Structures are given as C-alpha cells and as structure tokens.
Amino acid sequence: MNSKQINYFKTIVDPKNICTTKEELLVYEYDATLLKGAPEVIVFPETTGQVSLILAYAYQENIPVTTRGAGTNLSGGTIPDQGGIALVLTKMNKVLEIDFENRVVVVEPGTINQELQDMLTPHGYYYPPDPASMKACTIGGNVGECSGGPRCLKYGVTRDYILGMEMVLSTGEVVAIGSKQQVNPDPLDIVKFMVGSEGTLGVFTKLFLKIKKISEAKKTMLCTFNSVKDASRTVANIVREGIVPTTLELMDNLLINCAEDFIGLGLDRTADALLLIEVDGLKEELDGQVEVIKKVCEKNNVKGFKIAQSAKEVDQLWTARRTVIGAVARKRPSYSMQDVTVPRNKLPDIVEEIVNISEKYNLPIGVLAHAGDGNLHPLVLFDERNQEEVEKVHEAEFLICKKALSLGGTLSGEHGIGLLKKPFLDQEFAPEVLSLKRQIMLAFDSGNILNPDKILEVGK
C-alpha cells in the first residue's frame, strides 16, 4: 500500500483509529497459532458507514482486508498474511438491544461474549455458544468461525443462534439479511452461509442473536477412568441411553495434570481419562438422569464418580476445563492444536492413533475432547524455536487429520480452516465441492479482497 491510500483512510475514520507504526503492526501479525503475517495498516472503524467506505475503497484499489476481533482464533484466520488492512472491529462493541419478549439481542460485532452473558444473567437468560475463550473473544469472531463450546452438544453451535445480520459486502454496499424473526422462511438462507465464513464473504456490523432462558437446575459430574477407551465408550453409551448432557468433556492424563498444576482442585493425577459431564433441565428430571449416567459409568469401569456439591465447585471445574489449553503450555514453550471431529463411537480409535503418533515422533500430545460430539483437540507440545521439532509436529498433525478423515470425520469441528488446515482441505472435499465453494466465495467477493485465500485459494 502507498501513503496516498493510507492517508485516504484518515478521511474516513478518526486518525487515532489508524495505526501504521512498527510497534502496532507487530502486534497484529499473529493470532493464537504460531503463524505470522503483518498488515500494512490497522484500521479501527466505529460505525457501519465507516466500514462501508473502507471496503469500497479497498475494492477499488484492490487492497486485501482481514477482519479481526480479539484475535483469539486458532486457525490463522485473522492473520493478514497478504498485508493490506487489518480491519479490527473491537471498538464496535455495543449491545444495541435486548428484547426478552422475542428472545433476541442485537449486538455490534466487537461485543465480548462474556460481557453479553453478564448482561443477560441477572435476567435469567444466556447466549448458549460458549467457546473456551469466551471471556476475551468477540461475538463477531464467534460468528465468523461458527464457534462451538462445551455446551454445544445439547444446544448447538453459533450457527443455531444467528437470526440475521447487517453486513457490508466487499464492494462497500450495506445489506441486511435474515431478521429478528425466530422462523426464517428464506429458501436460500444466506445467513447460514455467513456463519463460519471466516471473513471471506462480508464484514458483519450488526448481529441478531437468539438467547435462551437459563435452565432451572443443573448437575455437574466428574468421572475418572483407568483408560481413555473406557471413557469414550461411556460417552457413546450415555448418548445411546437417550440422555443429551449439555456437556461431555474428556481430558487425558497429561491434561488432568496440567489443569491440576494451574487450579489445584485435587483431581486424580493418576487417572488416564476424565469426563466432565453436565446435565440441565427441570429439577425433578435430573436425579433420574444422573442415576442412568452413573450406571453407564460403572458398567465401563469408572474409577471415581463425583457430583459437584456447590456452585463454587462447579465453577472451579469449569475454570479448569476452560483454561486447560493454556495450562498445557507449562510443559513446553509451544503447542499446536487440531480440531478434528469423528463419529463419537470412533473416539477410541482416533485416541489410540494419537497415542501411537505421539510415541512415533516422541512428542507429548494431550487430548482434550468435546467428546459428546466427537470433536477432539489434540495438543502437540514442542518448542517453536526447534525447527526439527516443528517439522515433526507438522507430520504428526497431518497423520491425525488423515486418520480422522479415514474414520469418517472432518478436519474442523469449530475452529475453522483459516490458514492452518487449508493444506488438508482437498483430503476432505471432492474437487467439485471445492469448486462450488470457490464460486460462492467469488459471488460474494469478486475481487477476492476479503481475507483472501483463507480457507481456499480462490484465484480471480
């Protein structure tokens, strides 16, 4: 980009919302992955109008635009690897409307997930998608990545909660799609396309979200097992019994120990696997569900079965779960995480393969899984300064992805493709499907300026 172009942006937004210093460019070159790529300018719009003018100009000048929220994403999706503009929406962070009658809220994309929850909780409501980073990440980012979270087994992912949006197209036109209605009769539902589009189809400026009433009661259980196999069989059996817990989270021995180092809850450090199970609903139906779950656990050789007794205990268990990924970093300086998903009865197979791969490459790999929906986050630990080790990590991850696909799974459950999983995409989709996807992307963004070549190489 040249200085004329950069100066033009100063006529659109307050100059304090334009950053070009080396210091600031350096801190927008990364996300939560190990990938890097610096933007040439960082722009913080504050209104839809500004976003529109920025995109219109970027389109005219053919400048790449990478939209970004809190940058907690795990796929390289917000890395401006082609330079251009980092369009950071963190200043568009207002909750515009909370409508309990219609169970809809309208937010700007930079709203922090937890801050929305904090506004809803006193009224007995919540917004179900709960990614581990919810205290930091933005709703706009959640929609861009179609974030899930521990609760999504029962309540679904972000896509199930987006009713509509105001967005800016790559040419700068502002469009509204969907509506605040709970039922969307649109036969070609564009809203569904937008969720999980990773910033390649448009820039959201307002989002209409569904909210839910907080359930009357919940029970949280902590079960430990001597083998991952027993734990994963338990998962499949519980669902088979007809119970859908809000949460069925699995941690392996390495992660149990990391969580214990960080929080110190007195988890069983010798257990090979742990399941965190939560059910919610009406008070009177929960005891029966807990009883069934307990029986299933016992049938699968449960080592320890415990029901959390106080709200504080529940909180601590959840903190342990939400922070365990970072806590892993205590073991080695770097980690890399995959997001493969397999049919839930195939969990033991993929876990077994991961253990083999870990031994083969002599790399510690921890397994964290939203086990209820077969979504695994294998965490490979290494030191990014050791090039040889980095190569091994790439190979190991490739094998994990391949195995997941061979078991009938997919590459990404909830983190998106971004840059990280792009090389594996043709393993999952037929060329015809990829071509369709390309055409859709070009239909929205003919100039290929919006997060160009993320997910797929589009070409022009």
Next chain:
Amino acid sequence: MSILKEGKNYELLNTCNKCGFCVQGCSVYKEHFNEAYGTRGRIRLIKAVANGELERTPLYEKIINSCLMCEECSKNCPSGVQGHLLVQMAREDLVREKGLPFVKKFPLEKVLPNNNLRKLSFHSFRLGKNIIPQTIKGINIKSLNIEKVDFLSSYKPIQKPENPNLKVGFFVGCMMNHTMAQVANSIVGVLTKEGCEVVVPTEQRCCGTPAYVYGHSKVTRESALHNLDIFKDVDVVVTGCASCGNMLKSYGKLFPEDSKERELIEGFSKKVRDITQFLVDDLKISLDNKQSSLKGKVTYHDPCHLVRGQNITEQPRKILQGLKGDEYVEMPGASKCCGASGMFQYFYPEEATAISNKKVENIKKTNADYVVTNCPACYQRIKGSLEINKMPQKVMHIIELLDSK
C-alpha cells in the same frame, strides 16, 4: 547484553502462547481496544526488543509504561505467564539502556528513599496545593489531605500492654505517613488493644514499590536492606498499605538466588502481614461483640496489590461482615483496579479517569454509604474520583471501622 536476553528472562518471554486470554481483565486494553495495550501485545514487543527486531522507541516506552501492574493478566493466564513481571523486566531494561526521565528519576532515586527530602517534598506540596487548580490531569488535588506533621515525626510510643503476646513492628508507608496519620494511629491503637507490643521504628524507609515498578529496583534493594535491619527485632511486621505489604513480602526476588542477602530478606518477608490478615489469621480476633464505628451500608474495594498481589480477599470481608451495626454489600467488580496505580494516574490521565469512573459506577450500583479499602493510594484515588463525580459516599480505611474510640 540486555537483561531481556539473559537466560531465564528470555525463557519467560517465550512461554506466552498468545492465546489472548490476558486481555479479558486488562483495564488499559479496554480503554484502547488495541492489542498493543494488552499483555499479549506488550510481551510480543518486549520479545521484539530482545530479538533486536525493534528499537526502544518512544511508542514502545509508552506501551510498556502504560501498564497498571494490577496483575489481572497474570491471574488470568492459564499458562502461568506473569505478565506484570515481564513488563517490570522491560522497564528495568529501559532504565538500564535509556535511563529515566528527570520527573521519575529525581523522586525515585532521591526523594522517596530519603526521609528528610520526602518530608520536605510532601510539606511543600501541602503548601502549594492551595494555589493550584482543584484537579490536575484528573487527579483531585484539593481532596488530598496532607498532614501538617506526618505520623512518624509526631509518633509517641504508647504504653505496651502487660505480657504482650507478640512484638509487632508497624510499617506505615509513605502515603499513610503523610496523608492518613489518624489511620496510622488507629492501627497502633487496635494492635495494642489486641495485646500486642507495637514498635514504630521512625527511621523506616519507603518500601520501594515506586522505584521497583518503574524498573529501578537498585533503589528498592537498598530500601529492602535498610528496612530489614530496622525491623530485625520484631516478631511480625504489619502494614495497612496493600502496595507496601506486597513489596515487603516479595523483596526476595530482587536478590540473586542462593545469596546470603536473599536468605536474610526472605526471612524478613515471611514476617510481613497485611493488617487484616494479621487480625483475622494470626490473632483470630473475635468479632462477636465488636461494634462497627459506622452505621449504614458499607462496600469494599479490593486493592490490586492485596487481592492479586497477596491473595487477600476473605480477611477484610470477614471483618466487614462480622462487625455489628453496619450492613455489608459486595460491589460489582470489587477487585478491578481503581485507576491510581502510582504515577500512572499522572502520566496516563485519560485512561486513569475512565478506569476510575468505572469504579465510581460500580460503587453507585451498591447504594452504599461508605467505601472501605485497605490501601492509601486506592483510598485517595477513590475519594477524589467520588468527589469529582459529586457522589456522597465516604471512603474509609478498614481499620477505622474497628477503632471505636
């Protein structure tokens, strides 16, 4: 070689996995919404300086210096990265490589560690503050009480109880000494009433927090050795200032491991107690028949250096909930920084004012009559901000509630 490149320091810089969870509690980030002003960004830049990718530019200095050192990021980091310590290290590096500007160098090096100069400067400030505007850079100067005669200069030892249970050294701290002599007297009074022999060494020196947080720990090391010597004969060292307590308890990290000094200073640090911690955990005072000196609704603000610095949250609440005659209400965001953070409020007035106003908003939500805290710096900042916002609440130091004359 820069200290940033030194083995252990450089390793620490490389433990950040850039997950971004640190920004969730960062009050300064939430005023900018710009990565550069959150911990993850700061760490990236410190690493860039260490690697020689980036010069120590004025903007870099601003980014490094505009951290509250409130320790929220360090508590939130699942990887256990101590963001505030990395920022402190970067400031230490800046002092070594570029030196301090006079406005910081003079007070940190000359005034605070020197009891006479410190007295003189507070005294001049007291005289001067009548002819300057009400507020400077959002700091409510007029509301700041400065004692005509500071506590240490006027202190007369009170009679020790018969058969005292412990010999307690009282570390008053500069702010309390010069702005809250009455509170200091109350601490001595309450401790004596609880059966302690209280000694107040008048030659005690600034704890060294200001010098430490601005990266000039050489000065702090000298203060540490001086205070170690002055308090060598007591069983316990009690303070009513969160920041002083935090510093006194962590002097050890300023000295090389396995050094003789380290061992001695860690022995001293082990004796240090916050006043609420001492009353509740050590003396186990009975609150059954204790009447609060206040009537009405009372809320509590957690000082950063108490709640995160020393993990003290329950002791003050036990006192407040146990005292009879007033009603305790918890405020939302009680543990969020008040915006004072030493010289931060002067150098970054826009951020500091916005952060303080959030505190004021939270106080408002409680409908409390009184805001109680445990740190003279928070006390002054909250008092000043409440007045600027024309709020009726009175600010009290927690000991004032226990001191029913």
